[in-house]
Amino acid sequence: MIPDRSEPGSSDHYGIIKMKKNAFLFLAISILFFVSCEKNDDMGDQDPGLYKITSAISEDGIYKVELYSMNDTLFEGYNKLFLSVVEVETKNLISEAELGLRPMMHMVDKIHSAPYENPESTASSDGYFEGAVVFIMPSNPDEGWVLNVDMNISGTETVTELEIPWVKYLEEPRKVKVTSDIDGTIYFVSRVEPSDPVVGINPCEFTIHYKESMMSFPAATDLTMTIEPEMPSMEHGSPNNEDPEHTGKGHYTGKVNFTMTGWWRVHFTLKKGDKIVSDDHYMDITF
Amino acid sequence: MKRLYNIILLFCLSGILPAQQESFTIFDTVQLEEIRISASVPLNERTVLDFHQSSNFSSIDRINERLDGIMLIRRGAYAMDPQMHGFSAGQINVTIDGMKMFGACTDRMDPVTSYLEPDNLKTLKINHGTAGNINGNTVGGSFDMLLREPATSQSPSYSISAGTGYETASNGVNANAAFELSREKWAFRSSGTYRNHDSYRAGDGNIVPFSQFSKVNLHSVFKYEPDPNNIIRLDFLLDDAFDVGYSALPMDVAKARARMFSVEYRKPLTGSRLSNLKTRLYYNSVYHLMDDSSRDSTFLLEGNAEQDTVYMRMDMPGWSDTWGFYxxxxxxxxxxxxxxFKLDDYLNFSRANMTMYMNSPSYPGEPPMYAETWPDQYRNVIGLFASYTNQISDDLRMGLDTRIDYSITRVTSETGWRQFAIFGYDINKPYYHLPLSLNINLGFRPDKAIAFEGGLGYSERLPTNSEQFGFFLYNALDGYDYLGNPDIKPEGSVEAWTRIRFTRPDFKVSLQGTLSHVSDYIIGMVDPDIPRMNLYATGLKRYRNIQYANLFSTGLQVHWTPVNQISIYSLSKYTYGVTNNGEALPLIPPLKNFSIMRFQEDRFSIQVEGEFSSAQNRTSESFGETPTPAFAVFHLRATWMINISNHNLELGTGVENVFDKAYSEHLDWGNYLRPGRNIYLNLSILM
Structure with missing residues (x-):
């Protein structure tokens, strides 16, 4: 049979061109797709969104101190604290001050302090003095925390007493009390990171303080720490974790990997020199 | 004309036809036949013999099993994974009319062949080895399933056909129906298949748990042909499988759903310099949902407070969408x-994830665990294929072909990036591959009765999404979790093949052999430093390129017609695989033989079949393979065609595994027994 060739301009002719066009358009689109996939994720620095916890006027009546946190309620464990200091009369925001934190737990029969980290003498660009307190027990209706702030502003010394409304107990503790197998020293290990755990590599940061007396909880800077994450119900761990190393002020920084969401248990071992301080403690992280 | 269609239709209804016809076809010295085609199995014509027809309702798997060079990896009674000359999964190229489609299951519970029914197919085109590169890069071969097409007709006509069958071993019901309408300038065809099988009874008398399945398949095609040189066709395919059990896996399938749409335009232009112009645009979408809710070994029994040793339930959905054209x-x-020439391009999107719900009484209230087993990924592959055929002389023919692909793969899921960051990979970037292939084939026919064919080829294939980005995919065969390797290299195979065919009208023999040397062979290797993730897993394997693996495969077909009524067909196939360390490759079948004797008298036929397998003692220890004993099973079949007032009726009956042998094949995961004695009865009618 002689093929019936369609003339240019006939509907058939256009038909074939159209099909080709579609095909190439499709190709073009699918290639473009990949180009458009190359987006840059701008993870811009955002205001973390602070919650006001409490405020008080200094003893001399000159300053007002406001206490902020990244959480709406403070909790048992390591809390980063943001303090703003305002001169009451002029409403000036103070940006240079020596602030000393003195957390105090007023129990029914005794008082004790807690580990803390004093802020730098210069406020951040946002006007906050950033410090931290490890609340080593939660509040209860009869017993609560007070944060005394010893202030030295341009040579003038005063103190502000901030009543902490509530320090909540966490179902999943972020602070573990460890008693040394070597000498019975009491250590407080607190989780700083991961604060917002995700599947993948997470920063892993703990603070370790020890109890010198009821009023003194210095940073433990001479320990070595190893971690081992596990999913207890699945009986598996995760690979390629980095053991936290001391990076200053009792902070131990490393990396912890989570291969899926869910309930993870990070086992840790503390050593002092060659001696084991403790090897049977863990911190649960569920997300 | 109508009668002819009726007959054709009846035959396609009456089962699937066999064939191997092509492999015995005598060379035509004028018409250039492609040497590359290893087998073309026409499904809608009754050819010489029904050797591959095991019943009226044979699935594609059943047909495949009886083809040279093809074996099936079996995880349950449904959705078997084809293996060609020892190559499977991403090593072979399974297409529908040249269209790419990918299963959405991370555990290969839905090979593409499971989404089609022979009822909807015209031909199976099989190209073994590196020469299977026409529709995409491959090292193992290609398996192209051509969809049925209705024919236009000068006088308006229609046909309706329907059939149903029952099988005792699985208490199974099969039914199909087809409707075809033919007009001068257009034609329409719609056909559907329904299957519903319970868990089957094995030869030892026990029910094989979780071997049930149900499915519905529907294919509709509309063809518009204003003149012989302009043909447009629209295809729609639907396949829904539900409640599919997988005995050898810890999970079943609640739902496996495929949809396919395509538009084709072709211009035969017969006799002109440029001919057989064809273009096609397509889209298909596969959704696959694994389900372990009925597994008492992994969860609370439904409606029963009794608890098991493991208290977990998993949701594992998967998606795979493909857009393409050629x-x-x-x-x-x-x-x-x-x-x-063929230019093709496809874009595949795949995603699968896993949510585990732990319900352990020791740890109540545990939140669900989530991970992305196939982090969202896109792969675009554009390829150009060209082949050159030359009939050098009347008895010598040569074929040359080449293919080049350019592939971009990109993971777009942030969770996926983070998952792989744990293992030191930064996968937030495009991955490029450029697989190549080149083949030369020669056909020499010194005498009308004898033909020698052979070829040399090289071909590379892309790694699959599991091999590249799979995240803790559990493999029930070796009991390991598998972790993808983003930097994995494409496999490359150097292959040499030869085939000798001897053809006399009453006696035909074909012997073929293929030798493949696969460099950068992709295989899972144990990594003791990474803990496993799935509860049932014994450890973790990562996909690696080993230096090389060698595979050898051979097949012998004999077809003898001693007298007109009797014909005998025998197919033997054997594969050998070894790694560069001398270790046996896993999932390599032993020697297998099908021997069939058929007696046909007018409208009545009776067929005796023997299926034999030698033992496989060459096993891969690192894959936890165990030796498989030899077996022999026998089948008996009979068909009877009746013509009642111009309606054709076909009755088929048979007994499979007559002696109720308890056996399993080497490629059957978990060594679950095959069905025991199965009696079936089929009835088909054509109006």
Whole structure:
């Protein structure tokens, strides 16, 4: 049979061109797709969104101190604290001050302090003095925390007493009390990171303080720490974790990997020199 | 004319036909036949014999099993994974009319062949080895399933056919129906298949748990043909499988759903320099949902407070969408030589994830665990295929072909990036591959009765999404979790093959052999430093390129017709695989033979079949393979065609595994027994 060739301009002719066009358009689109996939994720620095916890006027009546946190309620464990200091009369925001934190737990029969980290003498660009307190027990209706702030502003010394409304107990503790197998020293290990755990590599940061007396909880800077994450119900761990190393002020920084969401248990071992301080403690992280 | 269609239709209804016809076809010295085609199995014509027809309702798997060079990896009674000459999964190229489609299951519970029914197919085109590169890069071969097409007709006509069958071993019901309408300028066909099988009874008398399945398949095609040189066709395919059990896996399938749409335009232009112009645009979408809710070994029994040793339930959905097009044409260079070109492009999106719900009484209230087993990924592959065929002399023919692909793969899921960051990979970037292939084939026919064919080829194939980005995919065969390797290299295979065919009208023999040397062979290797993730897993394997693996495969087919009524067909196939360390490759079948004797008298036929397998003692220890004993099973079949007032009726009956042998094949995961004695009865009618 002689093929019936369609003339240019006939509907058939256009038909074939159209099909080709579609095909190439499709190709073009699918290639473009990949180009458009190359987006840059701008993870811009955002205001973390602070919650006001409490405020008080200094003893001399000159300053007002406001206490902020990244959480709406403070909790048992390591809390980063943001303090703003305002001169009451002029409403000036103070940006240079020596602030000393003195957390105090007023129990029914005794008082004790807690580990803390004093802020730098210069406020951040946002006007906050950033410090931290490890609340080593939660509040209860009869017993609560007070944060005394010893202030030295341009040579003038005063103190502000901030009543902490509530320090909540966490179902999943972020602070573990460890008693040394070597000498019975009491250590407080607190989780700083991961604060917002995700599947993948997470920063892993703990603070370790020890109890010198009821009023003194210095940073433990001479320990070595190893971690081992596990999913207890699945009986598996995760690979390629980095053991936290001391990076200053009792902070131990490393990396912890989570291969899926869910309930993870990070086992840790503390050593002092060659001696084991403790090897049977863990911190649960569920997300 | 109508009668002819009726007959054709009846035959396609009456089962699937066999064939191997092509492999015995005598060379035509004028018409240039492609040497590359290893087998073309026409499904809608009754050819010489029904050797591959095991019943009226044979699935594609059943047909495959009886083809040279093809074996099936079996995880349950449904959705078997084809293996060609020892190659499977991403090593072979399974297409539908040249269209790419990918299963959405991370555990290969839905090979593409499971989404089609022979009822909807015209032909199976099989190209073994590196020469299977026409529709995409491959090292193991290609398996193209051509969809049925209705024919136009000068006088308006229609046909309706329907059939149903029952099988005792699985208490199974099969039914199909087809409707075809033919007009001068257009034609329409719609056909559907329904299957519903319970868990089957094995030869030892026990029910094989979780071997049930149900499915519905529907294919509709509309063809518009204003003149012989302009043909447009629209295809729609639907396949829904539900409640599919997988005995050998810890999970079943609640739902496996495929949809396919395509538009094709072709211009045969017969006799002109440029001919057989064809272009096609397509989209398909697969959704696959694994389900372990009925597994008492992994969860609370439904409606029963009794608890098991493991208290977990998993949701594992998977998606795979593919958009694509191709354009092909033939160019005649002279009387004896021609060129063929094909340009194709596809974009595949795949995603699978896993949510585990732990319900352990020791740890109540545990939140669900989530991970992305196939982090969202896109792969675009554009490829150009060209082949050159030259009839050098009346008895010598040569074919040359080449293919080049350009592939971009990109993971777009942030969770996926983070998952792989744990293992030191930064996968937030495009991955490029450029697989190549080149083949030369020669056909020499010194005498009308004898033909020698052979070829040399090289071909590379892309890694699959599991091999590249799979995240803790549990493999029930070796009990390991598998972790993808983003930097994995494509496999490359150097292959040599040969085939000798001897053809006399009453006696035909074909012997083929293929030798493949696969460099950068992709295989899972144990990594003791990474803990496993799935509860049932014994450890973790990562996909690696080993230096090489060698595979050898051979097949012998004999077809003898001693007298007109009796014909005998025998197929033997054997594969051998070894790694560079001398270790046996896993999932390599032993020697297998099908021997069939058929007696046909007018409208009645009776067929005796023997299926034999030698033992497989060459096993891969690192894959936890155990030796498989030899077996022999026998089947008996009979068909009877009746014509009642111009309606054709076909009755088929048979007994499979007559002696109720308890056996399993080496490629059956978990060594679950095959069905025991199965009696079936089929009835088909054509109006």
């Amino acid at each position: 354009l092909e044409t033939e160019v005649e260079l002279g009387e004896r030589s021609s060129l063929f």
